[in-house]
Amino acid sequence: MVKTLVSSKGQTTIPAKYRARWKSSQVVWEDMPDGSALVRPVPDILTLFGSASSAQLRNPDEKTKTRTSWATRSAKRKK
Numbered sequence: 001m002v003k004t005l006v007s008s009k010g011q012t013t014i015p016a017k018y019r020a021r022w023k024s025s026q027v028v029w030e031d032m033p034d035g036s037a038l039v040r041p042v043p044d045i046l047t048l049f050g051s052a053s054s055a056q057l058r059n060p061d062e063k064t065k066t067r068t069s070w071a072t073r074s075a076k077r078k079k
Contacts, residue, residue: 014039045070 002015014027022041030038045066059065 002017004012004015006012018041024041024044026042026044028040028042030040032038045063
């Protein structure tokens with residue numbers, strides 16, 4: 001367990017050992033019923049490409065379409 005401080009602006013630092021293990025630039029905070037919070041890494045979409053190799057040729061715009069789709073979903077959830 002690692003303890004970090006929360007700044008006056010509500011910010012905290014993710015310890016280096018977790019950043020290195022997760023290899024993600026985003027995290028999700030989940031409010032638990034007991035009042036605690038669960039922090040999980042959001043997989044970097046670019047690391048998922050190539051994880052399932054295929055002989056099928058891919059559309060060169062596939063990554064852009066996926067990024068746009070994820071951004072749109074995130075924006076809708078924030079509303």
